[in-house]
Amino acid sequence: MRRAVAINLKIPDNAAYTALVTLRRLGIELARLERAQIVRFDDAPDPTTLMAAVEADEALFNPNKHRVTVLDSDAPRPGEVWIVQDNDNRPVGWRLYSSPDLPADRAVLAQAAERLLCNPAIERTIFPK
Amino acid sequence: MSRRIAVLVFPGTNSEEETLRLLRDCGGTAELVHWSRAATLPSFDAYVLPGGFAYEDRIRAGAIAAHDAMMDHVILGAQAGKLVLGICNGAQILLEAGLVPGTAPVRRPTAAFTRNRPEPHFVCTHVYVKLAIEPARSVLTAALDHAALVPAWTANGEGRLAASDDHLRELQDGDHIAFVYANEDGSVDDTANPNQSALGVAGLCNREGNVLALMPHPERDAWTFNHPDRRRSAAMLAPSGGAVLFRSFVEAVVR
Numbered sequence: 001m002r003r004a005v006a007i008n009l010k011i012p013d014n015a016a017y018t019a020l021v022t023l024r025r026l027g028i029e030l031a032r033l034e035r036a037q038i039v040r041f042d043d044a045p046d047p048t049t050l051m052a053a054v055e056a057d058e059a060l061f062n063p064n065k066h067r068v069t070v071l072d073s074d075a076p077r078p079g080e081v082w083i084v085q086d087n088d089n090r091p092v093g094w095r096l097y098s099s100p101d102l103p104a105d106r107a108v109l110a111q112a113a114e115r116l117l118c119n120p121a122i123e124r125t126i127f128p129k
Numbered sequence: 130m131s132r133r134i135a136v137l138v139f140p141g142t143n144s145e146e147e148t149l150r151l152l153r154d155c156g157g158t159a160e161l162v163h164w165s166r167a168a169t170l171p172s173f174d175a176y177v178l179p180g181g182f183a184y185e186d187r188i189r190a191g192a193i194a195a196h197d198a199m200m201d202h203v204i205l206g207a208q209a210g211k212l213v214l215g216i217c218n219g220a221q222i223l224l225e226a227g228l229v230p231g232t233a234p235v236r237r238p239t240a241a242f243t244r245n246r247p248e249p250h251f252v253c254t255h256v257y258v259k260l261a262i263e264p265a266r267s268v269l270t271a272a273l274d275h276a277a278l279v280p281a282w283t284a285n286g287e288g289r290l291a292a293s294d295d296h297l298r299e300l301q302d303g304d305h306i307a308f309v310y311a312n313e314d315g316s317v318d319d320t321a322n323p324n325q326s327a328l329g330v331a332g333l334c335n336r337e338g339n340v341l342a343l344m345p346h347p348e349r350d351a352w353t354f355n356h357p358d359r360r361r362s363a364a365m366l367a368p369s370g371g372a373v374l375f376r377s378f379v380e381a382v383v384r
Contacts, residue, residue: 015187022196086244115236116196119189119225122241122291 002074003044005054006036006093010067019094019116026115028108031100036093038082040074075129079103081110082126083118091126132382134159135173137203137219139183139194144217144346148179151348151372157379162199170202175212175382178203178219180284180346190243190287191221195236200226204235212269213340214378217285220332220342229342230305231335232296240292240300240333242285242344245324251286252323255357256345258331259311262304267338268384270307272377278315279308280356280370281345283323288344290330297327307341308332347371 009016016035023030039060044050047070054068055061061068076082080103082091094117096104104112106127113125134157136149145161152159159177162169170176183194194200200222207213207228215223221242227235245252260277264270270277292300300306308331310321322329332343350356350371353364 015185018184018187018193022193025196086249116192117188119192119238119241121239121293121296122243123189 001044002040002042003047003050004038004040004071004074005050006038006069006071007054007061007066008034008036008069009065011065022116023112028112028115030096030098030104030108030112031102032097034095036069036095038091038093040089040091042089076126077103078128079109080128081113081117083113083123084126085123131158132174133172134175134177134379134382135162135170136160136177136179137170137199138163138179139181139197139199140164141183141185142179142181142218144180144348147348147351148177148216151351151375152177152379154351154368155372155376155379157375157382164197164199167198167202170199171206173206173211175378176203176206176214177378178213178215178222179348180217180219183218183222186218186287189225189241190218191223191225194222195225195227204228207335207340210337210339212378212381214269215340215342216348217288217344217346220344221287223340223342224333228340229333229335230300230303231337231340232299232303239296240290243287243289243291245286245289247325249286251284252288253282253284254323255350256281256283256323256331257311257313257315257321258308258343258345258347259315259317261306261309262334266304267307267334267341268381269334269339269341269378270374272380273373276315277373278311278313278370279347279374280350281347282349282355283345284349285344288326289324290327290333292327300330300333301328303336305333305335306330307334308343343374347374351375
C-alpha cells in the first residue's frame with residue numbers, strides 16, 4: 001500500500017519562518033506556516049511499523065530535532081501543497097494556515113506556490129484532492 | 130562625481146570582499162551595501178550581486194533574496210538601464226527575480242541554476258568560460274574580445290541551468306546565452322561542462338544586455354596567485370585572466 005510520512009522539525013524552523021515573512025511581504029495573509037519533508041513509500045507496512053522504520057533511519061530522522069507523522073493518505077492534507085523537484089517520492093510539504101487553526105484554501109495555496117514556493121522551471125506542485 | 134557600484138550583501142553572502150577588491154583594482158568606485166541599507170541603492174549606478182548563500186538558500190537558492198527589499202531597487206534600476214552583474218548565488222538570485230533572461234514578468238522565474246548532475250554534489254573546480262555572444266550584444270561584455278576565454282572557479286551545488294526545451298530554444302534564438310563552459314584551448318564539448326548545465330551554459334544575459342548572470346567566479350581567478358598554474362614569484366599579485374570581465378564591467382559603468 002502507498003503511504004507517506006511527514007518529517008517536521010520540532011525545533012524552530014527558520015526556513016518556514018522566512019517563507020512566512022516573505023509570503024506576508026508579498027501580500028499573502030497567513031497566520032502560520034509549517035514545512036515538512038514528505039517521504040512516500042510504494043509498498044509500505046502498517047503505520048506503526050512504518051513509523052518505527054522511519055525513526056530507525058538515521059539518514060531521514062534525527063530524534064533530537066525531528067518528529068514523524070504517518071499521513072492518512074498519500075496526498076497533501078488540507079492547506080498543504082507539495083513541491084516536487086527531482087524525486088517524486090521526496091516532495092517538500094508546505095502547510096499554510098489562514099488563521100491559527102484554519103488551513104488555507106486552494107486559491108491561497110496556488111498563489112503562494114506561484115509567487116514563491118515553486119519555480120516552475122524545475123519544480124511542480126501537488127495540491128490536495 | 131565618479132559613477133558608483135554597489136556590491137550587495139545579503140545575509141549569507143560570502144564573496145563580497147574579493148568582488149569589491151577586484152572592482153576597485155579594475156578602477157571602479159565600489160562599496161559594500163548591506164541589506165539594512167537597501168534604501169541607499171537608488172543612488173548607485175550599477176549593482177553587483179556576489180556569491181554566497183543568501184538567506185541560507187532557504188526554499189531554493191536565491192528565492193528569498195529575489196524578494197528582498199534590495200532587489201526592489203535592483204529591479205527598478207535594471208529596468209531603467211543600470212548595469213547588473215550577478216555571480217554564482219548572485220546569478221541564482223537574478224534568475225529567481227526574473228531579471229535574467231527577462232522573458233517573463235519580474236519575479237516569475239522561467240529557468241534556474243539548480244542541482245548539479247550527474248550527482249547533486251558541490252562542485253569546486255577550475256573552469257574556462259567562453260563568450261558566446263558578440264561582445265557588443267551586452268554592454269557588460271563590450272570590452273571583451275570575440276569569443277573571449279575567461280578563467281574562473283566554479284564552486285556550487287546548484288549551478289546547472291535547467292529550463293524547458295522550448296525555453297532553451299528561446300534563450301538560443303534570443304541570444305541570451307552569454308557564456309558557455311569551454312576547455313582551456315577554447316574548444317567546447319561536454320568534457321568542459323562540470324555539472325551537465327543545459328547547452329553548456331555558464332552565463333545568461335537579458336534581452337537588453339544590461340544584466341548578466343554568471344555561475345562561475347572570475348573574481349577568484351583575478352590575480353596570479355589564485356590561478357592553478359600560478360608561478361610562485363614576485364608576480365603573484367599580477368592580474369590574472371578572470372579580471373577581464375570585471376574590467377569590461379567597470380568600463381561599461383564609467384562610460
